Amino acid sequence: MSTSTSSRIPDSHGSSNAEYCNLKVNQPQTRTEEFEHEPNDASLAQISVDIEHKSRLSATTPLRNSRYTQRKLPPLCSGWKQHIHPDGKPYYRNASRKILTELDVSDVEEEKEMGQIYEELIARYNLAMVTQQEPGTLSDETEIYLTRNTTTREWEYYFVDYSTEDVFWVEKMDLRRLIGDRYPTDVNYHLCLLRNYYSHIENFPCHHTLPRDAEDNLRAALIFTCADHLTSGEDATSPWTPESAKCFLEMLDSFRDNTTTFKDQLYGSGYRSCFFSYQYYQRRLDDVWGSKIVSSLGWQRLVLALLKEWSDSNLLATVTLSANIAFLALPGIVNPPRFCSLLSTFLCLRSILSGLHHVWIHRFRAEAAPATASMYFQQAERFTGTLKPLALFLALPITSLLWGLCWFAAAVAAVAAQAVSWGMGGQLLGNVAGIGVAFLIVLVLMLMVYGFFFT
Numbered sequence: 001m002s003t004s005t006s007s008r009i010p011d012s013h014g015s016s017n018a019e020y021c022n023l024k025v026n027q028p029q030t031r032t033e034e035f036e037h038e039p040n041d042a043s044l045a046q047i048s049v050d051i052e053h054k055s056r057l058s059a060t061t062p063l064r065n066s067r068y069t070q071r072k073l074p075p076l077c078s079g080w081k082q083h084i085h086p087d088g089k090p091y092y093r094n095a096s097r098k099i100l101t102e103l104d105v106s107d108v109e110e111e112k113e114m115g116q117i118y119e120e121l122i123a124r125y126n127l128a129m130v131t132q133q134e135p136g137t138l139s140d141e142t143e144i145y146l147t148r149n150t151t152t153r154e155w156e157y158y159f160v161d162y163s164t165e166d167v168f169w170v171e172k173m174d175l176r177r178l179i180g181d182r183y184p185t186d187v188n189y190h191l192c193l194l195r196n197y198y199s200h201i202e203n204f205p206c207h208h209t210l211p212r213d214a215e216d217n218l219r220a221a222l223i224f225t226c227a228d229h230l231t232s233g234e235d236a237t238s239p240w241t242p243e244s245a246k247c248f249l250e251m252l253d254s255f256r257d258n259t260t261t262f263k264d265q266l267y268g269s270g271y272r273s274c275f276f277s278y279q280y281y282q283r284r285l286d287d288v289w290g291s292k293i294v295s296s297l298g299w300q301r302l303v304l305a306l307l308k309e310w311s312d313s314n315l316l317a318t319v320t321l322s323a324n325i326a327f328l329a330l331p332g333i334v335n336p337p338r339f340c341s342l343l344s345t346f347l348c349l350r351s352i353l354s355g356l357h358h359v360w361i362h363r364f365r366a367e368a369a370p371a372t373a374s375m376y377f378q379q380a381e382r383f384t385g386t387l388k389p390l391a392l393f394l395a396l397p398i399t400s401l402l403w404g405l406c407w408f409a410a411a412v413a414a415v416a417a418q419a420v421s422w423g424m425g426g427q428l429l430g431n432v433a434g435i436g437v438a439f440l441i442v443l444v445l446m447l448m449v450y451g452f453f454f455t
Contacts, residue, residue: 074106083206093207098143100204114146117155124170125159139163145200160200162208167196212385215252220292222249282391285377289387294373303366306394310355313397317351320404324348327411337418340411344404351400358397 076082079094092105097118105111121144138144141163147156159168201208225238225245240248284305288298324345328338365376380390 077105077108077111080105080111083204085203085206091204091206093143093204098138100143100145101147103146103148117146117157118144121157121170128170145204158196158200160197165194165197165211167193167200216292219249219252222252279391281395282387285387285391285394288373289377292374294370294377296370299368299370299373300366303362307359307362307366310358310397313401314352314355314359317348317355317397317401317404320401320408321345321348321352324404324408324411327408333415337411337414340407340414344407344411347400347404347407351397351404354400355397358394 076092079096080092081095082090082092084090089102091100091102093100094105097115099114099118101114103110103114105114122138125138138159139161142159142161145158145160148154149156157169159170160166161168201210222240222245225236225240226242228236228238229242238245284302288294288302324341327333327341328345333341365372368376377387377390380387383389
């Protein structure tokens, strides 16, 4: 029977522990129902033997744990490639047949049956195209999803076209079955297909890249969410709250690719050569066009401010041009001061001509409708997708003027340096000193312009 024995367990030094341990052990039945005295050494030995015999415990170490040991998976059938979804679930793609599936394609019989279903689908697709008098094969942007119903074991499918962001089938689909709407409309049908398309992208994201404007579309939807809640309140139809939309926008900003490409380096060199005025102009353009929606007031303020800046730069460029002509008329002007003054003259002329062009083009655009203003920005983004080229073009008058002032200052500094007696090699030292002073003036002017624009 089971008896409860209270005993002292010897410690490692041979002494007894201060407290008792209650042990329940199974012992053979005896006439004595219970020990009323402390066990002797023989009974302790028997208890230890019984514990070791009955216990199912054994010692181990973390190194013996095989939880993350890589097990060898069976090879996939020919033509298939495995992709791992971010949530850890694998899916498989056959590039030659344009098939996507989550089924185990290492099973030869399953893969063989899938091939037969694929051939049947292609035949039905070709027949449907011939019936519609549009013969052709699947485009490179079209794929087929195949799976098997776990209950009925029937094959299920759909086609997805990445070029049109569409999901379709080879037979006619009941809109009420597809949408669940008693009175389906074309708008509901289109929205349902678009929702199914992006659900497909969510399920199979690893082998296909999003279109170029996907991020812009998402940003527009998130910005619309904020505007919808501000204007409609509880009647807003957006799927997110303003707080969630703001959080998503911050996440998108943090996910931006910060790697530098050759085009970025080219633009960087451009705005550094523009005394950072290009970046200032782009920021002003983004303030009006950042949300892809133009307000009449914002557009009017921008155009009027630009017209005033160009008029002022034309006036200052004309004064600098006159100063250069007077400087070149002085007797004894030789290189490098003459070269610096000629270059300053050319830059002042470019500033005046570009300023006149900008004023002429924009003189009536301040009163333009928002739709016309939107077309203005869309045309500027047509080739590069950004407003950087437009910002560089609009900054051309002020940039040319600043460089013209710098080279005129360099010409004056070079003349002053040549007038100083430098001893042996005086002309060379004078030229070097003049160029050094000119570069110092350029640096100071750049810092002044940067501080004016950005502080």
